Amino acid sequence: MAIPKPMLWIVGWQAAFTLLFAALAGAVEGRHALLSVLFGGGIAVLANTAYAWRSTRCLLDESSKKIYRAQLWAEVLKFIITFILFGLVFACYREVLGLPLFIAYLSTYAVFWLALLRKG
Numbered sequence: 001m002a003i004p005k006p007m008l009w010i011v012g013w014q015a016a017f018t019l020l021f022a023a024l025a026g027a028v029e030g031r032h033a034l035l036s037v038l039f040g041g042g043i044a045v046l047a048n049t050a051y052a053w054r055s056t057r058c059l060l061d062e063s064s065k066k067i068y069r070a071q072l073w074a075e076v077l078k079f080i081i082t083f084i085l086f087g088l089v090f091a092c093y094r095e096v097l098g099l100p101l102f103i104a105y106l107s108t109y110a111v112f113w114l115a116l117l118r119k120g
Contacts, residue, residue: 015045029097040103046085050078053074058070
């Protein structure tokens with residue numbers, strides 16, 4: 001079962017925002033800002049893609065209990081991926097800039113919420 005197009009559309013906009021924000025950060029603050037933004041936004045994009053994949057493993061005609069469980073496990077997967085990736089960034093990239101990293105991560109989620117306002 002593939003990820004539905006509306007979910008891919010949102011993840012695509014998150015990725016585009018991350019790349020744009022990274023280019024801006026790189027131009028203004030340099031290489032470490034660029035990479036920090038890419039890591040922050042990338043963590044959100046990967047976690048959201050995993051959520052979209054896992055949450056759509058159920059068919060809509062299945063019981064509400066199965067659909068709820070699919071959503072729950074998708075959130076758990078998103079949290080685990082986020083936790084592991086932040087750990088890897090901090091463990092492996094000593095020059096990471098925390099502010100751009102977290103601003104990119106949080107801003108990418110803002111793109112998600114704004115994309116939900118999009119009509120059909």
